[in-house]
Amino acid sequence: MDLERRLRFFWRQNRMIRRKQSLIFMALFSALAVPGAHAQQSTTPAGGATTAAAPSVGKVTQTVTVTATGETRVVQTVNRTSMLQAAPGTSPIKVVAQLPSVDFTTSDPYGAYEWATRISIRGFNQNQLGFTLDGVPLGDMSYGNWNGLHISRAVIDEDVGRIELSQGTGSVAMASTSNLGGGLEFYSLDPADKRSFTLDQSFGSFDAVRTYGRFESGLLPHDVKFYLAGVYQGSNKWKGHGQIGQWYAQFNAKVVKYFGGKAVWTTYADYSNRHEVDYQDLNKIWEQKLGYHWDNYGNWQEAIQAAYACDGQGSYPSPVNTLAANQDPCDAAYYAGSGLRRDFLGYSALKVAVTPKLLWRVTGYGHRDDGRGLWFTPYTPSPDGSPISLRTSEYGITRGGFLTSLEYDGTRNRVKGGVWFEGETWDLARRFYATSVASPMHSLYHFPKNPFATQWAYSFPTTVYEFYLQDEYHVTPALTLAAGFKTEETNTDGKLSPEVLSNASYKPGQYAQGSLESGKPFLPQVGVDWKADKHDELFADGSYNVRAYQPGGYGYGNTPWGTTQAGFDQLKKTLKPETAWSEEVGYRRNTKRTSIEVSYFHVNFNDRLLAIAQGVGIQGFASILSNVGGVTTNGVDAAATVQLGHGFSLYNGATWSRSVYDNNIFPAGQAEMYTKGKVAVDAPEGLWKSELSWKQRHFFANLSSDYMSERYFTYSNDGHVAGRFLANAGLGYHRALLGEVDGLKIQFNVDNLTNAQYYSTIGTNGFIYSDPLSLNDNTLQVGAPTTAIGEMSFRF
Template sequence: MNAYRWPVLLAALTLTLPAVAQQTSSPASTAQTDAQSTNTSQDQKISTSETVTVTAPGETRDTQSVDSKVLLQQAPGTSPIAVLGRLPSVEVTTADPYGAYEWALRISVRGFNQNQLGFTLDDVPLGDMSYGNLNGLHISRAIIDEDMGRVTLSQGTGALEVASTSNLGGAVQFYSADPLDKFHFDARQSFGSFDGVRSYGRLDSGLLPGGGKFYFAGVWQRADKWKSAGQRNQRYEQFNLKYVQPVGANGTFTAYADLSNRQEVDYQDLDKIWVKTLGYNWDNFGNWNQALQAAEAYQSGGTIAYPNPVSKLTSSQDPEDAAYFGASGLRRDRLAYVSYKTAIGTHLFWKTTAYGHGNDGDGLWFTPYLPTYNSNYEAVSPISLRTSEYGIERGGFLTSLSFETAKNMLEGGAWFEKEDFTLARRFYNTSLAGPIHSLYDFPTNPFYTQWAYEFPSTLYALHLQDKYKINDKVTVSAGFKAEETNQTGNLKAYNTGLDLAPTTVASSYAQGSLESGSPFLPQVGVDWKLDQKSEVFADVAKNTRAYQTGGPGFGTSPWGTSQAGFDVLTSSLKPESSWSEEVGYRYTDNRASIQANYFHVNFSNRLLAIQQGAAIAGDASLLSNVGGVTTNGLDGAASVQFGNGWVLYNGLTFSRSTYNDNYTSDGTEIETGGKIVVDAPEFMWKNSLSYSHKGFDAHIGSDYMSKRYYTYTDDSSVDGRFLAEMGTSYHKDEVGIFDQLKLQFNIYNLANAKYYSTIGTNGFIASDPTGVGNNTLQVGAPRAFTGTFSMRF
């Protein structure tokens, strides 16, 4: 399917809408339509004071947001996901200073991990943001960070209108900034630790004849990893184009396009013994001769010594996986959408969006587990280059109608998406003289294809909701969504090229179709204003998650097993689902914004891919329903303004997520019932203090997270950690030919703390009491400095 046919078709549709519908609207409806625009079109300065919306008065669910003011305070290139980490009940971890390294960037909300949340950009679905790219793309590849307008998080029940089939416990909605009304050119140049360089430029057209306006923005970034040797440079280029055009008296047409090219060299996944023995800064070799020696040592069965310092590890401490020559992730994305919104009469509003997305991805790993063979089946190098090769072509549309009066808002919509996802596991040659292939390039001419899949899928979704104001104090909302996802796994090739698995047959791999979703997923909420400043709210919702597509060793994919195993699953497998409840209190006045919540979640049909061998070797897993999870928690946030320009913010979370059941693996009962869920800290505290006065801005913030477990039986954990960061800037307006000049300085990990950051990068296992059973940890980046000079013409 051509993913870009959808925007073209919808553009033709929206441009031929009846003019009568646009002309029958009143000036009042025009103003209301304009108010629904994503961002104000008024001129914005580069630097503003901090704004974190800790509560949303009138909402019947927990909703918080971060706007461009906060995003721009962070070091340029910082992922908006990382900024969300300051909100209560949000856990964000990363292995680099900016949250830019996708393999290790994780966000969890109230016990649900990243792949169980929903993500959209300007209503366009981003999928579950899996690293394996199965149904979308990461937000950092969908939009340049500086072009982000605001981010809204629904922490508990999500939002019915969010286009997501992975939303079990919350939704993140990103919104791009609109073009400015005045002509401007922005240029921002950053330099930072680890040879970091980032150049950003944006041209705003201002209002054009006919009322349209656009911006074109681009960014070029280079930065070394903070540790390792050899090829260690992280590379990234991206371009954004956004065009907004008024249509008639009440309509607005928007077009957006994004091109992204990322080349990320991986940090090695670690275990505790490696960190203790080899050092906090341990990483992949980056040296071909050392990598050859390590591979030869592994394949010799111990008769050849490992290179120093890996030789310090005993045979039981997994020296073969302690380091490789290197690995990387390559991602090229193309995203586009067109959108039209209008008022039809005084009370009726319509909006529709069509989108297309294409992706080419490659995960590269120089592995010692399969040598390079020539055509005579002779091993010519103990290392081969293994790839996981991704391809996405998807397109779809969303449309909705809303009927609004002073007391009532009735809204309903539909979402359709069709996708073709391809995934292959291939091996490429190396030589004794060198790796042949670069970590920055897509390789060609594999000597062996282990397997290749194609996953066509079709998605249908409907939602309907009504928000009714009973009186000046009480507002109720009720609605539901219906989802159906049809997915098929087709084996396109296996054991091609060299015949390295002569006993493998097609039935060794799973093929077939699965359907997931539900015809009725309700959501109900109420908001009761106690007085002009205080209110209470409560809501409940049911959600379900579509299955993940993928081959052997990929997440919780049902196709990661044999045909016989898959045939059993088709009759017994149920999609993961959740029932979420929350009740909260809000207080808002001119100086303070406070919210406190109690939440309870029942997570059912938890799916676990029980590994039948080494995960990194790509061995098949058996997908199993291992019971449920129960979460109970309290969280709250407060933002208080005092003095002249001072703002103090605090966010607290007490939460406990536990497994309900034991499960069985290879005939052995794994005692997980009552255990704390992996990567689910029970206590988090976030705070910041900011000051703004006459062009000067400064803030300092900290983030504490308690102990986290990384085995299902809670026999291995990482200690709590405390991080601090600060930033300051000064800007001056109207300086000669410049509209504004600005200097900014940021420090990450202010105290230079050493800690374990992301856990579970290589998956979780049942038990690992000695800390050597699974290299699945990343250590945090050290103190990092970034300085930025910005100017606007």
């Protein structure tokens, strides 16, 4: 029984609740949810999961929920059991990679390195998808996120209860201004009813160490329960020199209180402090001539020598001196780079059963982020004569908002509507700090101070307004129709800071200022679900979505503000926000032993915005933003889980998808780019995922594989990386009771079993039109080698 029905039940049974309050709370409220509950997910309670996460036969395996019965769209779930069987410290977003249509890439072993972590679904990349945690918006989760934060910083991995993925059409109620396509909804664990303390210790390859602890209060007087959790993880990069340590500390707290069976109040808080040393972006020539393990110098004197050589003085250090002049030895390596992030995220949510059929929800949230992207550049010398300076991208987010909704559950109609408002200020600056010939003078792990120059500094105040309304009408017990729409408006004003405007070197019109509005007054979503019998059903849906403009300065993504004032003023006359119409039709079958889903999807992506990069990424030149037309995607995906007996289950997911450009590109001042009919960059046509799982009494094991076909990294399709195949394995022992220990788990995981060498993430420095020899754009990263990690967990 889901949260809404529980609240309505208790509303009717208020007298009985008062008489038997403690029994009812223990038996029925142990898995109450935060906003976003769905009735069909009863085995993994909405808003999280208690310490028990038993799968239901025919729907949930140890891997995924293949189907979501009764949904008019594709909705699939990764449950807590699957997440706990991944290697400790594995990003929740990496676990989702086993689902169909999901293209996931990363260059670190755990999928947590934000610069190179990418997820694409049905032709849409990460910043065109939607992401939420317990209903709270996370923005587009891109690097240098302007309106949220990455899921790995929003919640500790072990505190995630479940993940829901909508591959093609995100929920009409999803709080997102970026979900042109699907959406990922993460749900944190609720506190358990039983008091306990969990300690989890793991060690692994590359000096990895992770310590996690969680204290559960259990159900206290006045119907309150809470948990406090913390984690520290440290490891080295799997390649590189010098400062290569990666570490973070994170803390979560969650409190749930019940009010007489009519309401539940939830408060959640998260603090994260993350330090990541960068892997160098590569091209094929560098990887071939300098080696698979090539990375930044990490040695200051070598970096100084290379910077002088870049200016035409002397020679490059070995082995960069083997590169020809046209193979860009200047950018083959820098001293180092890193990303630093400090975040605080919190929300408070209330659910009230106003009447037996009417449920009200309201959530208020706030988020503060301070971040730095550090990069030692040879293109801007320091004032004292050093040929290198420290270049930073400096971020600051202050945002807050609320979501409120009403849901009426009648005999045949389930009507829901709601409002989302967010106010935000995003500060972004590009600054330079001095180094000396003798030393870098700055650590990769600390925010630098006292810049000698500021290239640009912006403030982007933004407001978001969204309203949605939807009705699910049960025509018959077998036939459901759903129709709804949302209205979305985003207003962003780009303002140069007084620091820049008062600078003697500032030239009026050098950088863009001004406001832009995006959104649409009517974004419809329709769907139908027909149950042919108790095992089989057909569904179809369609939706229209819009994406807000991305703020930023020179060389910063697809931003309209990354140009001059004249360029911006010209853009405003014709600029349109990106939109997409998505359609899908599919079939589901659920029996005791099998669960199958097959769907066909079609997407028209219109008014695609593209910033044509000028120079290499570290130079930060102005980009040329253009409306480059549309992309058409057609594809089929399928997923099936079979219970084989004797504790074995087999999952397979397959996708064929083709995304092609509809138009040629006519960038201002450049030759026509012939892209019509070309396959979209970073959009593999074939994906295959498989996992064999086994569980017998206290032991469990799994063997998984992941195939991805070739991907293009140029718009003309003359540059590509080959397909790749990865295999992973896990083995463990779990026992609920063992003497004084309430829970014991021992687990061992190995990723990339065959030690495959492959190109992982592409497009880290954007994409260009043509690069057949992979000489002109260092935008590739290679994948991590075999990684092993062992874990021991106790619960007392």
